Amino acid sequence: MSSFEIKAYPELWQSLDMDVERFDKMRLMMGDIYEKTYLHQQNRPAAMAYFDSMIAEIHGGRIKELLAAKEEGRPVIGTFCVYIPEEIVLAVGGVCVGLCGGSQMSVPDAEKILPRNICPMVKSAYGFKAGRICPYFQAVDFVYGETTCDAKKKTWEILDRLVPTYVMEIPQCKNPRDIALWLEEVKDFKSKVEEVAGRLISEEDLAAAVKTMNNKRKALQRLNSLRHHNPSPISGKDGLLIEQIAFYDEPIRFTEKVNELCDELDGRVNSAVAVPGKNAIRIMVAGTPMALPNWKVHNLVEGAGAVIVNEESCIGTRYFKDLIDEDVTGMEAMLAALTDRYKEIDCSCFTPNDERISQVIKEFRDSRAQGIINYSLQFCHTYNLEEIRIREACEQEGIPYMFIESDYSPEDIGQLQTRIEAFLEQLEG
Numbered sequence: 001m002s003s004f005e006i007k008a009y010p011e012l013w014q015s016l017d018m019d020v021e022r023f024d025k026m027r028l029m030m031g032d033i034y035e036k037t038y039l040h041q042q043n044r045p046a047a048m049a050y051f052d053s054m055i056a057e058i059h060g061g062r063i064k065e066l067l068a069a070k071e072e073g074r075p076v077i078g079t080f081c082v083y084i085p086e087e088i089v090l091a092v093g094g095v096c097v098g099l100c101g102g103s104q105m106s107v108p109d110a111e112k113i114l115p116r117n118i119c120p121m122v123k124s125a126y127g128f129k130a131g132r133i134c135p136y137f138q139a140v141d142f143v144y145g146e147t148t149c150d151a152k153k154k155t156w157e158i159l160d161r162l163v164p165t166y167v168m169e170i171p172q173c174k175n176p177r178d179i180a181l182w183l184e185e186v187k188d189f190k191s192k193v194e195e196v197a198g199r200l201i202s203e204e205d206l207a208a209a210v211k212t213m214n215n216k217r218k219a220l221q222r223l224n225s226l227r228h229h230n231p232s233p234i235s236g237k238d239g240l241l242i243e244q245i246a247f248y249d250e251p252i253r254f255t256e257k258v259n260e261l262c263d264e265l266d267g268r269v270n271s272a273v274a275v276p277g278k279n280a281i282r283i284m285v286a287g288t289p290m291a292l293p294n295w296k297v298h299n300l301v302e303g304a305g306a307v308i309v310n311e312e313s314c315i316g317t318r319y320f321k322d323l324i325d326e327d328v329t330g331m332e333a334m335l336a337a338l339t340d341r342y343k344e345i346d347c348s349c350f351t352p353n354d355e356r357i358s359q360v361i362k363e364f365r366d367s368r369a370q371g372i373i374n375y376s377l378q379f380c381h382t383y384n385l386e387e388i389r390i391r392e393a394c395e396q397e398g399i400p401y402m403f404i405e406s407d408y409s410p411e412d413i414g415q416l417q418t419r420i421e422a423f424l425e426q427l428e429g
């Protein structure tokens with residue numbers, strides 16, 4: 001019998017027109033997986049209790065906060081990519097939630113209509129809406145997609161039948177004319193958010209939102225730097241969990257809680273308290289995002305006694321490594337500064353993307369890792385192809401390297417476990 005429980009809110013789910021019976025089964029399964037994956041870890045920081053509570057309330061407490069925002073006329077907007085500027089949503093008092101799917105449970109719903117051979121993250125997200133098995137999807141006023149990859153941009157046309165879906169055109173190059181187009185797209189996003197909120201964003205609103213998000217990103221940077229200590233004071237699983245919760249928690253509260261955790265980790269670093277063992281092999285993960293509850297690779301790596309010390313990923317450093325200049329004034333210049341920050345995100349959908357290759361090597365050095373696992377979701381062409389350049393750079397730098405291409409199904413777990421264990425043995429020398 002599981003002692004951890006994700007709380008049930010059947011009446012609330014019913015009011016959101018969800019498939020309550022099916023969703024409740026998923027809730028129980030996820031609670032069970034969470035307990036085994038997270039609560040059985042030894043010597044976790046006490047401040048992880050807040051993040052456990054965020055998981056316990058993932059389908060209720062936080063949803064109530066979203067619905068309260070809607071009641072007050074504040075828009076609730078769903079996104080799928082770190083290129084959609086949350087600052088603009090916060091500036092009207094709205095709420096931004098990440099709707100990327102990291103679960104196999106919703107994939108069959110998607111495969112009833114979408115092709116099977118597309119990225120599991122797109123299928124999982126679409127399936128949550130199609131099956132009416134995600135309260136976040138049911139609660140949002142609209143969703144804002146982007147044109148980062150073919151699977152996503154064509155899925156938005158189909159998703160629009162189920163929920164109003166708007167699309168931001170993200171260019172594929174970073175030349176001045178691309179950035180000019182990007183800025184116009186950001187302005188369109190601002191207009192849409194203002195239209196739904198029924199009010200315009202002032203410079204003060206935007207400045208406050210930029211500060212809030214910068215503070216949130218600084219807290220995540222602080223946590224990441226703490227993970228780089230050897231021994232690492234927190235497990236990679238917990239690090240990833242916090243990065244995942246960042247996409248749905250209230251930003252000011254989340255920032256406070258991450259900083260509280262960091263204060264505790266500072267103490268652990270000073271007294272060399274490590275989770276897990278002191279001599280654990282240190283691994284850095286690079287590649288495609290791992291949306292909640294995708295803990296597959298972390299589970300296997302840490303289950304084999306190693307520790308993950310950095311995620312070069314959108315659910316990881318790509319989300320928080322860059323800040324927006326807070327000293328800029330005037331709406332036009334502020335929006336340009338915001339766009340400037342977003343263009344620093346080095347997703348593989350861009351070409352050329354030399355910045356990412358150098359960034360992977362930099363993060364490897366900063367994190368004091370001993371090897372890199374480059375992870376790509378199945379059918380993600382851009383990350384799969386960029387793998388060539390990451391591998392070559394690692395060969396050149398003498399960095400031990402392993403590539404994993406996987407989806408959300410449990411079918412390849414045995415094979416991955418064998419490969420990961422062999423890689424760790426190689427690192428042990």
Ligand code: SF4
Binds near residue numbers: 149
């Ligand atoms: S990997 Fe690219 S497309 Fe996916 S969330 Fe990150 S920036 Fe967006």
Ligand code: SF4
Binds near residue numbers: 122149150377380383
């Ligand atoms: S992982 Fe790749 S294929 Fe999947 S949504 Fe992101 S960019 Fe698209």
